Amino acid sequence: MPSYTAPTRDIQFVLNEVLDVANSDVPGYSELEPDFTAAVLEECGKLNSEVLAPLNVVGDKEGCRLENGVVRTPTGFKAAFDQVREGGWTGLDMPEEFGGQNMPYVMGIATLEMFASANQAFAMYQGLTHGAASAILAHGSEHQKATYLPKMVSCDWTGTMNLTEPHCGTDLGLMRTKAEPQADGSYAITGQKIFISAGEHDMADNIIHLVLAKIPGGPEGIKGVSLFIVPKFLVKEDGSLGERNALSCGKIEEKMGIHGNSTCVMNYDGAKGFLIGEMHKGMRAMFTMMNEARLGVGMQGLAQAEAAYQNAVAYAKDRLQGRAVTGAENPDGPADPLIVHPDIRRSLMDQKSFTEGARAFILWGSTLIDKSHRGGDADAEGMISLLTPVIKGFLTDRGYDMTVQAQQIYGGHGYIEEWGMSQFTRDARIAMIYEGANGVQALDLVGRKLAADGGKHVMAFFDMVKSFIKENEGDEGLKKDFLEPLKAASKDLQAAGMFFMQNGMKNPNAALAGSYDFMHLFGHVCLGLMWARSAKVALAALAGGASDTAFYENKLTTGRYYMARQLPMTATHLARIQSGADVVMTLPADAF
Template sequence: MPSYTAPVRDMMFVLHDVLGADRHGIPGNEELDRDTTAAILTEAAKLAETVLAPLNRTGDAQGCRFENATVRTPEGFPAAFDALRDGGWTALDCDPAYGGQGLPHLISTAASEIFSAANMAFYMYQGLTHGAYNAIHAHGSAAQKALYLPKMVAGRWSGTMNLTEPQCGTDLGLIRTRAEPQPDGSYRITGQKIWISAGEHDLTENIVHLVLARLPDAPEGVRGISLFVVPKYLPGPDGEPGARNTVSCAGLEQKMGIHGNATCVMQYDGAVGEMLGAPHAGLRAMFTMMNEARLSVGLQGYAQGARAYQMAREFARDRLQGRALTGARNPEGPADPILVHADVRRMLMEQKAMVEGGRALVFWGAALIDRARRAEDREAEALISLLTPVIKAFLTDKGVETTVLAQQVPGGAGYVRDTGLEQIVRDARITMIYEGTNGIQALDLVGRKLGADGGKAVMAFLALVTGFIAEHQGQDSDFDAGFLTPLAAALEDLGAALRYMQTAGSTAPLDALSGAGDLLHLFGHVCLGLMWARMARAAAVSAEDAAFCAAKIATGRFYMARLLPATRLHLARIETGAAPVMALDEEAF
């Protein structure tokens, strides 16, 4: 049975040595001293390692069962969800006014990585609930908050998001689901939604669906979409589940991976709902949930890479094959561990560099969210908005690449089920697709985020990286050569790409859009370059755990030397414009 060990030591390093989690000056963060975070993460690790991780293969093998319009989750999932709920993990960063613990989003993010890496399909049930909680918290009336939030925070009721329909995915302006107003102020929701994760299951007493639909007088397109709360069971006078609503699961999707999570076709047949937020403003309200979901999916991407890396690393330590070119490392045995071979080292170093860099980027993003929410920092809010498509798409693209590299390390053993790696590859693959495909994320970055508010956020990011280089330049020649010089070169590539996009965007939009994916990856590499420079600086001045810090610096040097130069390739592609992309006539495909 493949095991999982939560990387608590590395998380502590990022939280405290790199981000200074308890020194941000953000209300609430002063509680995150090392002892507190260590206690929280150690407890999360126990649940993940002993309960959730052993169920990962069970969930994949059994999947969810659809029986008489009811979905049964895999064996062990209901008890595991009880443990998650009883441990208070559903309430970590939720509002104390509704029963939450009020901890920073940063610590909730760290715990989420542990749970997602251990069992991604299982933790999706809670992840979606947290997103629905945030949408209701941000846009709900006082009565809606009082009714729904305490039960969602307590883990008694779960939540979903319902956007996609058979005829539309990204183009939400084509939604057909209808919402008919009723004399009592409620609405009757009629339509079908597809690919609804956690749409039906047996883990909670009730399921709170957030559904996009159109009012009878709605204008065309996305401006005519409203958002509705549609519970599986209608709350009674006491607020507890009462009569069954006319919403049902019409079937389960048969998927490549995440078999333990129910992906449902949901049928609404005049189901009773109430509007969340203002009429025709549903997309804005839903984006509260979608933006959180996109950041969570970026986390899933590198977290699956982290799980796969652990498996590949252990195999490489144990598998004996061939001899090291520099002399036998295991002279008493028939061969050396494959970890001694250069190409195996290369694959493992790529995995380690991407996983640890991704962790730092997501944790930094979570810290920006805390700063935006708790300190009302508008610059932080603008920066995380800019980074959201980068985090989602770059870390899931690289996360899947990491799982495939990990699968390659054992060779044939990685292709069969015994090692567990083939499941991780299949599970990770969805992260590049849901919550907006990665191509859509690239278009969002180029078409919306770069020019938002006159480009202030992207200019702030460039200034942040430039400022870091200027602050540390000349203090340590090795750090300059190994980190600052390659980071400056990558930043120059990003600047050139942004200037190209600015010109192309106004004169030749196809040139800009043809390079959108490359720009997103170029941006992502600069983000990880900054993270690795920050981590190397923190490791260099740390007085603790010399071996850990030396490994951190060496991994950072690998990233800067071997992976960051990809920015040159992406810039070269961007500057070719649309001609190579659009050269073929449609009938030639």
């Protein structure tokens, strides 16, 4: 069975050394002293290694069962959920007035990595609740906040997001679920929603569904969509639970993975719902949470890659097969461990350099969210808006690829379920799809985010890279291995942006046909930047006589690998983009 150890040392490296959070002027960051964050991360790591990771396989094997309208979660999930609740993990970055601990978002994300690595299906119950609570926090009335948030922050009640219907996912303008105004100010919600994660289960006293629906007579399409709170049990004035609402789980989907999470078809049959925020502005309410939710899904890409990598390493060190081509390294044994073979190392280095680079990327992105939300920094808001589709799309695509590579290390044993490596692959697959399929992320990036605010944010990104290179170009330790590849990759990214500018106006397809490659090109540049920043820190630590020399030397070695072996992908992405739209759009539809 796979095991999991939280990579607290590396998370600390990013928080304290690369991002230097405690010395940032973001409100709340001064509390993030290394000793404090270490204590939080160690505790969280322990819970995840010891309690949630062992339940990962159980969740996969047992799945969720719908029996007489009740969904049974896998053995052990409920008790573990109680432990998570008791530890206060569900409200880590929620306001104190609703029972949270008011830590910055970056700490929420740092701990989320562990939950998503140890047991993604399980972590979704609290993750969806966090998302729904954030929506109520941002757009709910004072009464709604008081009614729902304390219970949701503690996860005594969990939450869901209801967007998709059988005939529409990305294009929510086609939505049919309707919300009819009632005399008491509430709405009667009627319709069917599908793919509702944690839609029904047995781990909480109540489930607060956030449902998108159309109020009859409103504008056509996406502009006529409103957002509603639709509780499973209605809540009385005194806060106690009242009658069962007219909603039910019609079916649990059989899925490729994340079996431990109940993915429900939800039927609303005139259920009582309460409008959140303004009428017909439901999408806006949804969109304000999207950066966070998408960043959380990007984290799943990294988290599954990390968990799969750890187990691939263990197997590569343990499994004896063949001899090193340069001479036996385990001469007294019947064969050498897999890890002596260059191609096994190539694969493990791919994985390691991805997860560490991705970790720095996503934690940096989280600080931008804190800067925006806590510090009111509009530039940070613009930057994270630009980077969000890259974090979601690139990290989940590459994270999935890494789980496939980790599985491959096991040979045939990776394909049978007994070893648990197939689960990482099957679970990681969903992150490329939900919360906006990755093709939609690419469209969002190229069709909207690039040109947002007159292209200001992408320019700021380029300036940031340029400044970093310029500031450090005198550093011989960085120059050849880090700054030069970063410069070349960044140049490719700029050339791609230029291509879109020159061609996209007269033919939008010229940009959109290259959107997916652009998202990946951008992602590589971001990881390249993160590695260059990490290398700078490592070199300084070594020069300053840090005691943990091995850590910093290994950091440099891993970074050099990424720059040498992954960053060259930018040239291919650029070539694809520059080949333009014709090769993509010419084939008649009936010739496919």
